[in-house]
Amino acid sequence: MRTDAEELIGAVLDGDRRAVARAISMVEDQLPGKVELLQGLYTRGNHTYICGVTGPPGAGKSTLVDKIAGYARQEGKQVGIVCVDPTSPFSGGALLGDRIRMPDLSTDPGVFIRSMATRGSRGGLARATREVVILLGATGVDQVLLETVGVGQIELDIAETADTTMVVLVPESGDGIQAMKAGLMEIGDIFVINKADRDGAEGLKIELESVLAMREDKEWVPPVLKTMANTGEGTTELVETVQEHRSFLDRSGEGERRRRQRLAAYVMEIVLETLTRRLWRESGLQEQLDGRLDDVMEGRIDPFTVAEEILTAGGMPASLEGEDA
Ligand SMILES: Nc1nc2c(ncn2[C@@H]2O[C@H](COP(=O)(O)OP(=O)(O)O)[C@@H](O)[C@H]2O)c(=O)[nH]1
Ligand SMILES: [Mg+2]
Structure with missing residues (x-):
C-alpha cells in the first residue's frame, strides 16, 4: 500500500498543481512528513537549472522574470518561479503584487509561481526557499527562476542557490556603488541594466564593465546588457545570454563544481x-x-x-x- 507521502510525491512528479501547492505548504510550515517528501523528490529535481535574478527593489526583476518565462513558454517548456522579497512589508503582499504583474503567467498551467512569505527566522527563509526550489524542480520544469532582493547577507545566501546569477540594476545615481557594496559584483554572472530608457544607462554599463574586468574568472567574463523590461527591448538578447551561460556551465565543468560545493554546504x-x-x-x-x-x-x-x-x-x-x- 502506498503511504500518503508516496502518493504526494507521485502527484508532484506528475506536476499536479494542487499537490505542488500542498507540498510547498508542508515545506514552508515545516509539517511532519516534509523530510520524507523531499527525500522522495530530490533525485528527480536534482539537476533542474536555476537562474537567480537579484537586485534592488523596483529594478524590474519581476518584469524581467515574466519576460524570460514567456520565452520559455513559447518554446513549450515549463517554468518554475520563486519570488523572495523579505523587504515586502505585508505578508502575502508579494504574491498579490506578482500576480498583478504576471497576469498571463499566473493562469498558465505551464508555470508554477510561488512567492515566499517572510514568516519565521530569516535563516529559515533561506532554507525554505531552497526546499521550494527542489520541489518545483521535481515537477519536471525546464528551469526555475529565483527572484531575490539583493540587499543583505541572507539574500546573498539565497542567491547562491542559483546556477546562473543575474544582477539587475537601474541607471540611478550611485546604483553601481551600492551594488559593489552589497557584494553583487562578485556573485553576478550576467549584469542587466534595466530601465535603459533612462539617462545614465551607458555610463553605468562602462562603470560596471571596468569593475568586472578586474575579476579573476577568465573563462566567463560577465556580460553587461541593457534592457527595457516593460517593453521587452533587449530581452531576446538577455535570454540568449542566459542560455549561453547555461551551456558554459555544462561544458566547462563549472556548473558541476558549483553544484558540488552547494550540496556539500547543504x-x-x-x-x-x-x-x-x-x-x-x-x-x-x-x-x-x-x-x-x-x-x-x-x-x-x-x-x-x-x-x-x-x-x-x-x-x-x-x-x-x-x-x-
Ligand atoms: N521606465 C521603465 N520602467 C520599468 C522597466 N522595467 C520595469 N519597469 C517598471 O518598474 C516597476 C518595478 O518593476 P518590478 O518588476 O516590480 O521590479 P522588482 O521590484 O525588481 O521586481 C514597475 O512599475 C515596472 O513596470 C523599464 O525598463 N523602464
Ligand atoms: Mg519583484
Whole structure:
C-alpha cells in the first residue's frame, strides 16, 4: 500500500498543481512528513537549472522574470518561479503584487509561481526557499527562476542557490556603488541594466564593465546588457545570454563544481541544524545555559568555561581548541 507521502510525491512528479501547492505548504510550515517528501523528490529535481535574478527593489526583476518565462513558454517548456522579497512589508503582499504583474503567467498551467512569505527566522527563509526550489524542480520544469532582493547577507545566501546569477540594476545615481557594496559584483554572472530608457544607462554599463574586468574568472567574463523590461527591448538578447551561460556551465565543468560545493554546504547545514536543535532543546543544555547566565553576567565566570561545562554535560570533549577534539 502506498503511504500518503508516496502518493504526494507521485502527484508532484506528475506536476499536479494542487499537490505542488500542498507540498510547498508542508515545506514552508515545516509539517511532519516534509523530510520524507523531499527525500522522495530530490533525485528527480536534482539537476533542474536555476537562474537567480537579484537586485534592488523596483529594478524590474519581476518584469524581467515574466519576460524570460514567456520565452520559455513559447518554446513549450515549463517554468518554475520563486519570488523572495523579505523587504515586502505585508505578508502575502508579494504574491498579490506578482500576480498583478504576471497576469498571463499566473493562469498558465505551464508555470508554477510561488512567492515566499517572510514568516519565521530569516535563516529559515533561506532554507525554505531552497526546499521550494527542489520541489518545483521535481515537477519536471525546464528551469526555475529565483527572484531575490539583493540587499543583505541572507539574500546573498539565497542567491547562491542559483546556477546562473543575474544582477539587475537601474541607471540611478550611485546604483553601481551600492551594488559593489552589497557584494553583487562578485556573485553576478550576467549584469542587466534595466530601465535603459533612462539617462545614465551607458555610463553605468562602462562603470560596471571596468569593475568586472578586474575579476579573476577568465573563462566567463560577465556580460553587461541593457534592457527595457516593460517593453521587452533587449530581452531576446538577455535570454540568449542566459542560455549561453547555461551551456558554459555544462561544458566547462563549472556548473558541476558549483553544484558540488552547494550540496556539500547543504548537507552540512542540515546536519548542523539537526545537531543544534537536539543539543539545545532535547538534551537539557538550554537549562544548563540559563542557570549559568547570571554568573557570566556578573563576571563570576567567563563564557568559555561555561561553554566547556555545557559540552561536558552534553558528553562531548570540553576543549575549545580545535586540534585535539
Ligand atoms: N521606465 C521603465 N520602467 C520599468 C522597466 N522595467 C520595469 N519597469 C517598471 O518598474 C516597476 C518595478 O518593476 P518590478 O518588476 O516590480 O521590479 P522588482 O521590484 O525588481 O521586481 C514597475 O512599475 C515596472 O513596470 C523599464 O525598463 N523602464
Ligand atoms: Mg519583484
